[in-house]
Amino acid sequence: MISLEKAKAGIKELAVRIRKEMEGEDEIRLMHLCGTHEDTITRFNLRSLLPDNLKLLSGPGCPVCIIPDMDLQMVFHLIKNAKITFTTFGDMARVPFEGKSLFYYRSKGYDIRIVYSIFDAMEIARQSEKPVVHFGIGFETTMPSTALAVLDGVENFHIFSSHRFFIPAMEHLLSLGKARIDGFINPGHVSTIVGVKAYEPIKEKYGVPQVIAGFEPYDVVLAVYHLVKAVKNRERALLNEYTRAVKYEGNTKAQKAMDEVFDSYDWEWRGLGVVPASGGAIKRKYEEYDAMKVFEDVFKDFEAKEDARKKACRCGEVLRGLIAPSDCPLFMKACTPKDPVGPCMVSFEGTCNIWAKYGGYRV
């Protein structure tokens, strides 16, 4: 690891260089795509190092936040109407729909267990007679573990897949326009799996500069520096700053496992609408592990509703970088980490939650 003094000095020097590069320039808008990047940026107050004409926006990089209410309602419908054990990551268990979350249902006696990994959930299934359904959430970083679980094939273990492929969402964001994005800080751990190569098509088609970055403050500031230079020079850059974890090819074993298990469908994202080829559905040939298929009958009478309580929540716009949490009238008033209205305030990777945690808001 780099010593603290060295890192601090490096960051300071980079900040000076960034300011110099930005002198007299038009506004440059960079977007990061990962909740963990937002955490680094806000915790270390990195935005305060940047000049006013350089904006660091936060994108749809929180897998809990982007799952639409539809999926949540289907899960609630399932636990209410099927005799199952339901396993989930803790973050997801706190997202409310009409004020009720998986934690609420657990308190009402439904068999809901919080797990650290899908392998723990499989262990529960192995020791149980009941069907166990796991809430599969997450991007390409998490999907390989679900793929492994499916390939292991525990008979009474099924997945409710809310997995989303991330790369199609980047393209979708650019095609939506609206929030002008001059450069991307690409998500480090998604990239560990998909590799640098996964971003080549975006580079070819849109030419927006991209830097894959790690999660230390100096990683982020270095990425910003490279991006500013690339934007100014109109370079179609695709750089990898996180070489200690990301290879050009990515993790090919993990990619193979994902390809084997998942098909890609056009699924909805909160804030982004339907994103073509972004939905990680379990392939037909593994349908005995797909909760959607196994509990088909239960879903027959399912109907989705709107959550009236979320009407004023602007999480969708936060996820697209259109507004900052502090632009939402409910932020730290009706909506707090203790009593969250939207998922952006629930998840530890949600921008509203991170801003609430560290304070010192500035875009």
Add this chain to the structure above:
Amino acid sequence: MCLAIPGMVESVEYPFATVDFSGTKKRVRIDLVDDVRPGEYVLVHVGFAIHKVDKEEAKKLEEMLAEIFIESG
């Protein structure tokens, strides 16, 4: 969710390994990473190793930052 933390491999019981995260030990799947040995560092995300930490590359970044530091004198 996408957070991954590095830990040191203590022992391998393929496809699992016991990994030490500065004192906290966890059993993680290692079958998506090639050739994991005790003493090596892996990046772990929700119970599986996504990558072996590349010490050489970590050092390169350190050297590069040191350079910026020296240049700024």
